[in-house]
Amino acid sequence: MDKINILYSTVNRSHHIIRYGEFFKWELQKLPDVNLYLVEEEANINDLINKFNVLPDFIFFDDFTKNVPMHGLDQVSIPKGVLYWDIHTTQNEFQTFVWKNKIDMIFSFYRDAFRGFFPEFARKLRWLPNHVYTEEFKDYGLEKEIDFLLMGALSQRIYPLRTKIAEEMAGMKGFVHHYHPGYRDFSPEEEIDQLVGESFARAINRAKIFFTDDSVFRYPIAKYFEVPACNTLLLASGSKELIDLGFINRVTFVEINQENYLAKAMYYLEHEKERKEIALRGYEMVRKRHSTAIRARQFADYVKKYLYE
Template identity: 45%
Template sequence: MRKINLLVTTGDFSKYISPEFHYLLMEVAKLTNLTVWHESGDIKDILKKVEVQPDFIFINEFGESNSPKITGLSTLEIPFAVNLYDIHYHIKDRKEALHADNVKHIFVYYRDKFLEWYPEFAHMMKWLPKHINPAIFKDYKLEKEIDYLLMGAVHHRVYPIRHKVVQAMKDKPGFVYHEHPGYRNIDDDEENVFAGEKYAKEINRSKMFFTCNSRYEYVLTKYLEVPASRTLLLAPSSNELEDMGFVPGVHFVEINEDNFQEKAQYYLENESERYKISKQGYLMVHEHHTTKKRAKQFVELIQEIITNEQK
């Protein structure tokens, strides 16, 4: 089967604090004839400028501020799909835009909330969860010098469990918290920012890592990054997470607002159990949730759409 000609419109996330889409495109480029477009404009004008006419067009972060605004989609004869990222933002406006642009295929990271908030678009959904770059998130075999680690945003309205953890454990010996550096591009010479390899190594230095799935119950990237770094993940569970292969007590430790301190103390004292679960989580994520694996799934979904639209 020949490689498909794929056009992706997207922001440039190569220096972004969370560059997983950039890593995805690097893998997709090995599987397709990929053209990446970073500028806003009418899709018909863009098609006149690209060297290779696409078999398929993918609009990343549809309606988001970090990616270009692409107009004229409703006039397209080439099959296309959009990706929705923060699906809780401006739901009414998003729905109107999806209808106006005659969107037929929607890629999402967060399955269950999309089905809850966008039920009329359920038949268009393509679920492609988050993923990790194993060249960055791996076992660096660093000494586990940190007992308990929490990194990232902790606003109480968005991340209630993270907020409670910080408030309850900020004075506890062995607990370390690093603030979120902001959703922005990170310069290579920024020394005091945990991003990329430095972020992954900090996770790898910890015995266990607290996070949560936010008030929206999203399976956020930290659910993958932590076990991929061979560190014990303490976080709430969900049906969506378990459908991704995460089994509580096998690949991570399930916590809630009431038991996180008790669970953390138990696994601090029981090193063999902590080691066993963190190893099982590490192996599972590296087998099923790498960027390479997700890129293959991404291209297969696109090929399926193209085949079905040709019938």
């Protein structure tokens, strides 16, 4: 099996609230056909080639907004790729980055939204959906002591469904809402108090029902994968993209909207057998199709296909 050498521009997010980029690197490094050379410092591409004493087959940026610059990319013919996270933000900067650095492949968590925002980059797009690190997001076997749980950022402009749920269910018996602790690094002590990392997964596992939505942009966000991975029933908005990912209404999750969310929540609270069956199918589906290990394999296969075909 031919090994591919990937020069991987990154930053350390091991203590950040969003750390699935770290999990992704871990899984990539386990692959037998990938050599990963991590770059966290600003440098010229030729200096990096000399430092590692290897000519990379592929250069990858796991975030173009937070990673430090790598100079001289427009002077080399090595194929290059970038992961674009929040595709509704910094769009002009992203377009400049792609053209200036002669980016060949663009990876996005969000297929349909990306195509809508950037039709000119459709041929460069490689759909790499969100994923879940199943060593952390799993069924801990905790008592289901919370009837309804909602966690995450609120905004009427960005997240109208979850914001409506939080406002209308506030004070209702059995409803728990944990506010977003902020996009920053956390100490081990803070992680427990603020429900970050494993504490976040354990909180999900204690709930019978978890609410979220895919925002006005229709993004299949990480919670769609994290919640079922903890064997908790997900009630959330749906889309064609989510169907393609395996999120089928009343099969692996329950689709809701602003008019029916409460009635459906009450129904599945009362009908325990149906709730558990859907939650279990969602649990099995995300572990089979959307683990971080699976996504790392898909990424490597995308790169190899581009290089060798």
